[in-house]
Amino acid sequence: MANPDDIFVRKSRLRQSIREQLKKLDPRERQQRSVVICEKLGQLLAGKKSVALFAPRPTEPDLDILWDLGVAKDRLIAYPRCDGRHLLFFAVSSLQDLYPGKFGVREPKPMKVARDVDAIVVPGLAFTPTGNRLGQGAGFYDRFLQQSGVKTTKIGVCFDFQVIIDIPREEHDIDVDLLAYA
Numbered sequence: 001m002a003n004p005d006d007i008f009v010r011k012s013r014l015r016q017s018i019r020e021q022l023k024k025l026d027p028r029e030r031q032q033r034s035v036v037i038c039e040k041l042g043q044l045l046a047g048k049k050s051v052a053l054f055a056p057r058p059t060e061p062d063l064d065i066l067w068d069l070g071v072a073k074d075r076l077i078a079y080p081r082c083d084g085r086h087l088l089f090f091a092v093s094s095l096q097d098l099y100p101g102k103f104g105v106r107e108p109k110p111m112k113v114a115r116d117v118d119a120i121v122v123p124g125l126a127f128t129p130t131g132n133r134l135g136q137g138a139g140f141y142d143r144f145l146q147q148s149g150v151k152t153t154k155i156g157v158c159f160d161f162q163v164i165i166d167i168p169r170e171e172h173d174i175d176v177d178l179l180a181y182a
Contacts (some may be wrong), residue, residue, distance in 0.1 A: 006168075007169075007170055010168040011134060011167075012137075014125070014126060014134060014167065014168070015134065015137060018026055018134075018162060019125065020130055021161055022059035022125075022159075022162075025059065025159065028149040030059075030061075031062060033159055033160075034061045034062035035157075036182035037061045037063075037157055037180050037181060038061075038066050038069055038071065039117070040180040040181075041063075041071065042046065042066070042071045043070055043156065044091055044119075044178055045071060045075075045109075045119055048075065048112045049075055049076065049118055049154065050076040050077075050078070051075055051078070051119045051121065052077075052078045052079070052114065052117045052120040052121065053077060053079055054080055054123050055079060055098055055106035055107070057105060058075045060157075061158065061159065062108065063121065067095055070101070076114060077091065077092055078108075078117060079092055079106070079107065079108045079139075080103040080107065081110060082107070084142055085139075086143055086144065088110060089109055089113070090108040090109070090110055090119065091111070091112040091113075091114045095111065097175065104126070111145065117152055118153065119146070119153040119154075119155060120152055120153070120154055120155070121155050122141055122155065122157070122176050123136075123157065123158075123160065124157075124162070124176075125158075126158070126159055126164050127156045127158055127162060127176065127179055128163070128166065129163060129174040130175070131154075131176045131178075132173070132175055133167070133173065133174065133175060134168045139172065142172050142174050145174040146172070147150040153178065154174070154176040154177045155176050155179070156176035156178070156179045157180050157181065158181045159182065160182060162181065163181055
């Protein structure tokens with residue numbers, strides 16, 4: 001069995017390396033890649049009636065494009081809100097329903113809780129081709145995904161340089177089912 005301290009150190013180094021690469025990504029290139037990612041997501045979300053998204057940080061794929069592409073149309077769309085150490089997802093009708101929240105990330109007002117969704121789009125600093133995920137390190141998504149139903153399709157989104165061969169794993173790490181990247 002791997003030493004937990006060694007796994008923590010390896011994850012920390014990997015997070016630092018990926019964050020440095022993300023900072024170097026040109027904003028125009030980020031936008032172009034985000035369009036491709038959102039087009040791929042549109043295909044992966046076909047037939048899904050309810051979807052949990054996330055409001056992107058400045059270095060993440062811009063999922064707001066999904067609204068412009070019409071992917072949000074005729075679907076229940078939910079966004080996360082931090083509640084202590086946990087995420088709760090709330091339905092929104094547009095991007096205007098989001099405002100700056102914890103960590104400076106846009107969040108919905110706590111109105112209509114979205115309990116079960118057909119798909120959840122998951123952020124990450126890195127993914128393996130088989131769906132292993134490296135998050136930011138606070139465990140918000142891992143805790144949420146442990147509770148979400150087995151019917152929920154988990155889709156990771158990232159830029160192609162964030163897809164790597166190996167990510168150190170711990171028991172609590174939750175994998176994604178599909179990836180959309182460019």
